[in-house]
Amino acid sequence: MSLEIEEFLHTERLPHIWCPGCGNGIVTAAFLRAALDLGLKRESTVVVSGIGCSSRASNYIDLGTVHSIHGRAIAVATGIKMARPNFTVIVLTGDGDGAAIGGNHLIHACRRNIDLTCVLFNNQIYGMTGGQLSPTMEVGGRATTAPHGHVEPPFDLCRLTEAAGASFVARGTAGHIRQLEKLIKKGIAHPGFAFIEAVVPCPTEYGRRNGTANAPRMLDDERTRSISKAKAAGLSRQELAGKIVTGILHEDTTAPEFLQAYTADARAQAEEASAPAAKEQK
Amino acid sequence: MLNCPMHMDQWHSHLLGERVDQSSLVIQGNRACALGALDAGVRFFAGYPISPSSEIMEAMADRLPAAGGVFIQMEDEIASICACIGAALTGELAMTATSGPGFSLMQEALGYAIMVETPLLIVNVMRVGPSTGRPTAPSQGDVMQARWGTHGDHPAIVLAASNVADMYRLTMAAVRFAQRFRTPVILLADQLVGQMRESFSPELIGRYRLTSGDFDFTPGYIHPDLAREVHRPHVLGSGSHPHVTGLFHDDTGFPTNDPEKSDSFLRELYNKVAHHRNELCLYDVKNEGKGRVCIVAYGSCARTARAAWKLADQEGLPVEVLHLYTLFPLPVEIIQQVARRVEFMLIPELNLGQYAHEVRKMAEQWTTVIGMGKIDGTLFTPREILDRIAELIGKYESV
Structure with missing residues (x-):
């Protein structure tokens, strides 16, 4: 049986490197279904990733794929998009890659509201390097670099990106496959910077250290902790502790998109420059 | 991208902000560099302000959009070189300019550009270092960093400008080398060369302009004599859908851990510059x-x-x-x-x-x-x- 997503999959490169129970494959498949539904073309679609478990997704995707350097996927994607505004450019990144080492590029891309789509796989841990803490790890979480429990508070990446200027912000989980697919699809279609946080289970590196080394149970837990934006609106901060607020959290289709503004400005400059004779006559 | 809306005679007047039908004119080294880059076909610039190189970026900000190109001031030097790499991967001629501290920040991405065989121009207008040093005094302290700054064994093409005319013509040469060898080229200048003004003959402009007969600017073009050493011309959107990675990769572009393939990959990367030394050495x-x-x-x-x-x-x-x-x-x-x-x-x-x-x-x-x-x-x-x-x-x- 062949799956429809195989059209955009390098099946000859499988099996993938992800551990059993990892949620990265679920998010990658959701992205591929969204790409198929939107009719994205290989010639004009580029997936850019950084370094880390989630960023390895670009190895298996049969589109234009750039596996760049740690933390810099958004910066590379910015260059691609500016050079080829007609391309659809998607960034696949993780919580370490996108929110720690690459945090500065993330907020600046939000501020510019450049038409990129960033899907950030959030598993709260550095999996590839063996289980170190990430900036999205909850207080009390255990990692090789927080062996006695983490003391720092985590980022709420959706609040962060909205505040920084992203015009589309959403959160889904690997436990809600169809919703995630819809969110990614809407994000790609959105004209402006779209940020989608995908909460994924990491049973091997996170789970084993935090008493949840069971993939189905971790997915179940994501589902039970999830709450819609509408329901969350009525709850206090205390009541929301430990909950995962999912769905489209912010959407503004009227915010000026960077490339459109840039191109209009460049056209005006070019017109002015091509009429120096008229200028001299003045 | 937009097409250049101007004729070439208007073009230089426009770039220099003055008429060019004089026997010579006086311009700053950094501006001559920007002029050389535009004449060589550079159409993408991403940078971050730093003394004593900022005038290159300012000139590009002023002139590049109207010339049909893209200028963007990024959030730091790492983002600047990465945006340039992204643009270069689509086949655009891209450059950035910086000074010592910014050049230090660019080193990791520089290695990536070498690894994925991406043409790129990086201008380093040197200041006295290390650290913040003396930002507005000349130095040649980054020579070995230009050669060995990024980690691992790698090829390097490094040019050094000694006057304003050099800032123009070596910028053009650097762009040409970058395209031909599909690798980043570093142009070293220093505070003196970058910020001084001296007379500059517009005749140079004609003499050193690269024409299509001189060089093939087709994205992804590989000269036949380099076909063995250049692995994959990664051009996004050229009809193929390549995979680009900084991991050791084979001819398919996908990662490999095979010792034999790793060895030949790196040796060929190194040799594509080493074996063409005579062509690259200007003196x-x-x-x-x-x-x-x-x-x-x-x-x-x-x-x-x-x-x-x-x-x-x-x-x-x-x-x-x-x-x-x-x-x-x-x-x-x-x-x-x-x-x-x-x-x-x-x-x-x-x-x-x-x-x-x-x-x-x-x-x-x-x-x-x-x-x-x-x-x-x-x-x-x-x-x-x-x-x-x-x-x-x-x-x-x-x-």
Whole structure:
């Protein structure tokens, strides 16, 4: 049986490197279904990733794929998009890659509201390097670099990106496959910077250290902790502790998109420059 | 991208902000660099402000959008070089400009660009370092960083500009080399060369303009004589859908851990520059074959060296000057050729002997290599160099 997503999959490169129970494959498949539904073309679609478990997704995707350097996927994607505004450019990144080492590029891309789509796989841990803490790890979480429990508070990446200027912000989980697919699809279609946080289970590196080394149970837990934006609106901060607020959290289709503004400005400059004779006559 | 809306005659007037139908004009080195880049076809610039290089970025911000290109000020130098790499992966000619601290930040991405064989121009207008150092004083302290700054064994093409005209023509040469060898090229300037103004002949513009007959600008084009060493021309959107990775990869573009493939991949990457050394090494010899002492110099020190040679000529000292425009790949043949015929090689540098050490390795079996270093943010005077030469010759004769 062949799956429809195989059209955009390098099946000859499988099996993938992800551990059993990892949620990265679920998010990658959701992205591929969204790409198929939107009719994205290989010639004009580029997936850019950084370094880390989630960023390895670009190895298996049969589109234009750039596996760049740690933390810099958004910066590379910015260059691609500016050079080829007609391309659809998607960034696949993780919580370490996108929110720690690459945090500065993330907020600046939000501020510019450049038409990129960033899907950030959030598993709260550095999996590839063996289980170190990430900036999205909850207080009390255990990692090789927080062996006695983490003391720092985590980022709420959706609040962060909205505040920084992203015009589309959403959160889904690997436990809600169809919703995630819809969110990614809407994000790609959105004209402006779209940020989608995908909460994924990491049973091997996170789970084993935090008493949840069971993939189905971790997915179940994501589902039970999830709450819609509408329901969350009525709850206090205390009541929301430990909950995962999912769905489209912010959407503004009227915010000026960077490339459109840039191109209009460049056209005006070019017109002015091509009429120096008229200028001299003045 | 937009097409250039202007004719070339309007073009230079527009770029320079003044008419170009004069016999010569006075412009700043950094602006000459921007002009050279635009003439060479650079249509993408991403940068971050830093003294003493910011005028390159300012000129690009002013002129590039109207020229149908893209200018963007990024959030830091890492983002700047990464955006350039992204644009270059689509086939655009991209560049960035910076100074020491920013150049340090770019090193990791520079290695990525080498690894994925992406053409790119990086201009480093050197200041005195390390650290913040003295941002508005000249230095040549980044020579070895330009060669070995990024980790791992890698090829490097490094050019050095000594005056305003060089900032124009070496920028063009650097772009040409980057395209031909599909690798980043580093152009070193220093605060003096970048920020001073001197006369610049518009004739140069015609003489050094690269035409389509001169070079093939087709994205992803690989010259037949480089076909073996260049692996994959990654051009996003060219009909193929490549995978680009900084991991060791094979000819398919996908990662490999195979020892044999890893070895041949890196060796071929290295050799594509090493095997074309003669084509890449630009130099100039003054008073060829007539000196007992040869001053080997590059960048702003080459200006002093030329002045010292003229003074030596008046005073009857036998001096020749080897002016190097290409620092890496090492100009082994020319250095050894000169080393065989002179008694001393004197290398004045605005650092503590970074390049003298390289020359010593190549030349010490034939001649005595003497370094002369200065790190106080000032230049050598011709007299200082001449005094040292007189001292060397005197010492030699008294033995």
